[in-house]
Amino acid sequence: MEKNVQQFPPFREPQAPAVHEEHGHHGHDEHHHDEHHEHAEPGFITKYIFSTDHKVIGIQYGLMSLLFMLFGFGLMLLMRWQIAHPGKAVPLFGPVLEKMLGQMASGGVISPELYNSFGAMHGTIMVFLGVVPLAFAAFGNYVVPLMIGAPDMTFPRINMASFHAFFLGGVVMLVSFFVPGGAAQAGWTSYSPLATTIPTNGQAFWLVGMVLLITSSLLGAVNFIATIIQLRAPGMTWMRLPFFVWAQFVTAFILLLAFPPLEAAGLLQLMDNVAHTSFFLPTGLAVGGRLADISGGGSPLLWQHLFWFLGHPEVYVLILPAMGIVCEVIANNTRKPIWGYKSLVYSALFVGFLSFIVWAHHMYMTGMGQTIATFFQTTTMIISIPSVIILTCLFISLWGGSIRINTPMLFVLGFLPMFGIGGLTGLPLGLAAADLYLHDTYYIIAHFHYVVAPGTIFALFAGVYYWFPKMTGRRMNEFWGRVHFWCSFVFMNIVFMPMFMQGIKGMLRRMSDGGANYSAARVPGAIDTLPDSVMHLNTTILWAAIGLGIAQIPFIINLFYSIYHGEKVNSNNPWGATTLEWQTPTPPPHGNFTVEPQVARGPYEYSVPGAAKDFTPQNEAGGPPAPATHAH
Amino acid sequence: MSESHSVNIKGTIRLCSVVLLVIICTTAMMIGISFAQLTWPLKVTFILSVAVINAFLVASYLMHLLSEKKMVFTVLAFTVFFFAGLLGLTLWAMADFPVGTTH
C-alpha cells in the first residue's frame, strides 16, 4: 500500500519564505497588503493574488471577510441610529453619506429606502461575505489540509478561482450601493414580488453578486470534500479526524447540495427583473395601484421555497464550523479528551442530513395547511436533538478539567451559553402556533443573532486567537484579548437581550422608524401599541452597539500589531496540541509537512495516563493499530 | 488509469451502437405516446418513464456508473434524495392549503 503514497520532498526552498515571515524582518506595522518589496521569486502578484497555496488563500479569505464584517457592522450602526432617532441626521457620518449616496441620504438623514438597502445589505454581507467565508473558507482552507496531513487542497487552482469568484461577488455587492437607486432593498431573503417591483437596479446587482458567491462556495465545497476524502494522511482514518474536519465536511456537503437551488432561483428572479418574466409574479399583481404589465401566472411562494431550501441549511453552514473550532479549543484547554467524540460526529452528520427537510418552518405565515405544517414542525423538533447533543457533549467536556483560561478559551466559554440561548429560543419558533405570533418580530432577530453573533462570531474570534501563532509565529496580546472578550460579551448581551422583550411585545422587524409609528407615544391611549418602555430600549441598544463597535478596536490593533511585534512563540506547538496542524514548522511552508505524517492515534489524546507529556500528538508512533476496516 | 479491465474500440463501438439504437427507439416511443389520445397525467407518466429508461442507459453505460465506486453512489444517492425532497415537499406544501384560500 505504501507504494501508492507519494513521499513529500524536503519542503523548503530557502529563497521562498512563507507568508508572514518577511514582515517580521521589515518590522513596521503598516496594513500588511501595502508593503511588498520586489522579491525576485514568486513576486507579489503570483504570491498574494494568484496564489494556489491553501494557506495564503485562507488568509486572503480571512482578511477579506473580516473587512466585510466590519463594513456590515457599520451599516448596522447607521440603522440602529435611525431606529433610535428616526428622521434625525446621522451624527459625524451624515454629511459623508449625503456626499456618497446623494438624495437617498439628503440632509444626512437615512431615508426609508436607504434604510431598506442597508438592512438588505447588512444581512447579505454578514452572512454571505462575512461569516461563511470566514468560518468555512478561511479557517477551512488554512486548517483542514494541515489537520488531515495533506500537502494542499486537491485542486489548488480551483481553490484560487473560488477566491476570485468570491472577491468579484463582493465587488459587485459593493458597487451596487452606488448605482442609481442604490443597493437591493428587499431584505437578505429577497422575497418576490417585492424584489422585482422595486423600480431600481439594486436587486439585479444583488442577484449577479449572489450567483458569483454561490459559484465560489460550490467550487470551495467540491474542493473541501475531495480533499477530506482523498488526501488524508496514512493512518488518518475517519474516526481519527478532528471534529473540526468533520464539521467542515458536513458544511461542504450542505453548501454543495443546498446552494444550487438558490442559484436556480436567483437565475429565475434575474429573469423576472431583467427579461420581465413572471416566475414569481402572480396573475393580477398590482403595483402602485395599477395592474402590472406582466404575463402573471407565477408563484411568489416558489421563491420562498427555493430560498429557504438553502436558507435553513445555511444556518448550519454558519454554526457547524464554529462548533468545530469550539471543540478543538476546548479539548486543548481542558487538557483532556472530548467527551463523546462519536456522538459529536454522528450528530453533525445527522444535523447536516435533516437540515434539508425543515426549511418550511420559515413559512408558517404563508397560510400553509396543517398536515404539511405538522411535518415541518416534527422535523424541526427532531433536528434540535442533535444540536443539543453537540452542545451537551461540549459542556460535559469541561467537567473535571483543570481548565486553562486564555483568550481563545474565554471566547469559547462565552460561546456555549450564548449559543444555548439562541438555540433554545429557536424551539418556540419551530412550533407553528407560537411562530404565527413571533414571526417577523424582533424576537426572530434576537434568536438568530444569539446563535450567529455571540455564538458563531465568538467562536471565530476564538479561532483567530487560537491559530494566530501557527499563521505568524507570534501570539496575540493576552491582556487586550481579554479586554476584547469581556467588552464584547457585555455589550453583545445588552444589544440582543432586550430584543427578545421588544419582539414579545410585538415590535416588528424591518421598519425604518423602528416601530415609532405604532408606539403609544404617537397615539395616546391606543390599544395594543408599543409602550414607551419598549421604544426606549432602542436607545439603550444603540449605545450598546456603539460600545460593541469600540470593543472591536483592541482586536483590530492587536491583530495587526501582533503580526510584527507579538510575543514570539518558542515552539511549533505553543498550545501543546495533539492535532496535526501543530506538528508542522511555523508558519508551515508550501507543501506543509517536512515528512509525511503517519497518523497513529485519535485526535484528542490529552493527559493519557503513563504518557510523558500531557498531550500525545496524532503522529506520535506507538498508538493502537488502526482498525482493519479503515486501514489505508 | 482507474479501470483495470481491458478496453478496445471495436467492442465499445458495438456497445455504443446498441445504446444508440435503444435511444432512437425510446425517443420514437416518446413521440408516439405524445400523439396518442391519452389523459394528461397518464401521458406524462408514460413519457417520463421512457425518459428515465433513456437516462438510465446514458448514466450506466456511457458514464459507466454501473462499475463506479461506492463513494460516488453514496453522493448521488443523497443528491437524488434531496432533490426528491425539494420537489416533493414543495409540491405537497403547495397542494396543502386550507380550503378556500388561494396563493
Added chain:
Amino acid sequence: MEIPYTTQVRPDTGLYNAKLGIWLFLASEVMLFGGLFSAYVLLRVGSPEGFWPHGWLSVTLGTVNTLILALSAITTLLAWVACKVNDFRQFKLFHGLTLVLALSFLCIKSYEYHDKWIHYEIHLKDGRIADGHLEEQDEKTVTISGRIIPGDQEQLLYDLRAQKSIPRDEIKLDRSNILKMENYGPRHNTFTAIYFTMTGLHALHILGGCVVIGFLWGPGSRMWKTDHARFTNRIEISGLFWHFVDLVWIFLFPVLYLT
C-alpha cells in the same frame, strides 16, 4: 510537494481526485437543474386548466437535437477509449466529431430561438387575436403569416394542433387596429419563460463543454505525450460532464416538447 492521487487511484476510495471532483460537481448540477425542474413542475401544476401551451415547439427539431446529443455522447466515450488504447488519430477523429455535433446542436437551438422571437401574438382592438410569424412591418402596417383567432377562443392559442383547423394566411394589419403586440419571448408567459431559461442554461452548459472539448482537442492535446495518464483522465472527466449535459436534455426534451 506533489499532491497525491492526481492520476493514481487512492486505494481505500478507488478514485483519483478529479473523478471524485467531477462527480461532486455533477451532484451540485443535479440540484441546480433540479431546482429549475421543480419550478417547472410547480408553474405547470399551478397554471389554469387549458392554458399550458401544447405543441408550441417543433418536435422534429427537438428530435434531431436529441439524436445529435446522443451521438456526441457516444463519440466522447469513443475518444476516451481511443486514449486508453493509445490511438491518437482515432482520438482526434472522435473528439473532433463531438465538437462538430455540439456546434450543430447550438445552431439548431439558435434557429429555434429565432423562430420564437419572430412569432407574435397580436391583440386587435376588435377583440380578435392575430398570431403568427412576422413577415414585415413598417410605420403603418404589420404583416404576419399566421391565423386570426376569434376573441372568445383564446384557448386555441395554447394548443397548436387544434389551432391548425384554422387555415394559415398572410395577414396585413393596420397598426391603428393593434391593441398590444408581443413576441413569444421569455416574458410572453410562464411557458416561454421557463423554456428560455432552462434551455438557455442548458445551452450555456453546451457552450462551456465546447470550450473544454475544443481545448482538449486542440492545444490541450499536447499533454497526450507529456502525461498520457493524466490526459486520459481529463478526457474521461470532460466526457462525464458532457454525458451529464446530454442527460439533462433527455429530460428537457420530453418535458418541454412532448407533454
